[in-house]
Amino acid sequence: MTDLITIYACLCDKTRLRILNLLLKGPLCVCHFQSILGKPQVAISKHLKYLKNHALVESSRNANWVIYMLPKKQSALLEKNLACLQDCVKEDGQFSKDVQKMSIITSRSTCGLSPKQAVTKINQRLAAYEKNTYFMHR
Amino acid sequence: MTDLITIYACLCDKTRLRILNLLLKGPLCVCHFQSILGKPQVAISKHLKYLKNHALVESSRNANWVIYMLPKKQSALLEKNLACLQDCVKEDGQFSKDVQKMSIITSRSTCGLSPKQAVTKINQRLAAYEKNTYFMHR
DNA sequence: TAGCTATATACCTATTAAGGTATATTGTTT
DNA sequence: AAACAATATACCTTAATAGGTATATAGCTA
Numbered sequence A, B: 001m002t003d004l005i006t007i008y009a010c011l012c013d014k015t016r017l018r019i020l021n022l023l024l025k026g027p028l029c030v031c032h033f034q035s036i037l038g039k040p041q042v043a044i045s046k047h048l049k050y051l052k053n054h055a056l057v058e059s060s061r062n063a064n065w066v067i068y069m070l071p072k073k074q075s076a077l078l079e080k081n082l083a084c085l086q087d088c089v090k091e092d093g094q095f096s097k098d099v100q101k102m103s104i105i106t107s108r109s110t111c112g113l114s115p116k117q118a119v120t121k122i123n124q125r126l127a128a129y130e131k132n133t134y135f136m137h138r
Numbered sequence C: 001t002a003g004c005t006a007t008a009t010a011c012c013t014a015t016t017a018a019g020g021t022a023t024a025t026t027g028t029t030t
Numbered sequence D: 001a002a003a004c005a006a007t008a009t010a011c012c013t014t015a016a017t018a019g020g021t022a023t024a025t026a027g028c029t030a
Helices: A004-011 A014-023 A030-037 A041-053 A076-089 A093-106 A115-130 B004-011 B014-023 B030-037 B041-053 B076-089 B093-106 B115-130
Strands: A058-062 A065-069 B058-062 B065-069
Touching: A004 A014, A004 A076, A004 B004, A004 B014, A014 A030, A014 A041, A014 A065, A014 A076, A014 A093, A014 B004, A030 A041, A030 A065, A030 A093, A041 A058, A041 A065, A076 B076, B004 B014, B004 B076, B014 B030, B014 B041, B014 B065, B014 B076, B014 B093, B030 B041, B030 B065, B030 B093, B041 B058, B041 B065
Parallel strands: none
Antiparallel strands: A058 A065, B058 B065
């Protein structure tokens, strides 16, 4: 549905490119974008809204968090451009560092939480996992 | 030199996409863009300037005409994105029609010109051909 | 030189978007 | 219910861009 022009319009902002590059690795929530990209919450939120309005991302709420992800079924156009994007940034330091940070954040364990908190978190993760929106919070 | 964001910014306008799609087939001058795209001269001129400012096209003057073409040496980024563009529009009616029109215009012969005019034109074409800016005018 | 053709530029208007501050909303926890 | 955490929205300011009209420029022709 989203036409080529709109896709390019979404791609012509650095923050949005970084967001999409991260989403190519998996779902992520707003606060993680914040810490990875180092941008204020409102900036992230507005860019995500922009991407969502143009159908480049989807979101689903999980407790207090809203998880963003690439659309489950993508148009051929979007697929091609995301593949091209991935190819274009693969040697770019900033984009690689973003992905590195992401893997650190999403692999964080529940150590340090109280048992109750840990159970809650793990249950959340399991539920999220089944909804294909797996992610982690401290 | 042109970064990815800038390339996407150039690509997020329909007229510019159509211009680039045509240039993928070969050099073309402003007035031909006008007749193929059906846009006023000033619009074409401004979009070409935009593309040139961002190093997505080059130009060279040939008599009264200014011929635009893709850069002789393109960055890897630009190459990838132009290839992706070509792939993305190959099933789009408008872009195909543009190319069809282009081939009609650029294959136009010198029939109907006075001998002197024809010689002049042909010399121009030869000169242009050697400068890799071959195109045709009535 | 004067007129002509092709192209470019100046200027104006309207729209869009980015970035910021403050506030609202939604869901959770106690 | 109240406080809290994560996210979203309203509103403002500034900048960029598209589109249009009018005019300028560059090169050719007679």
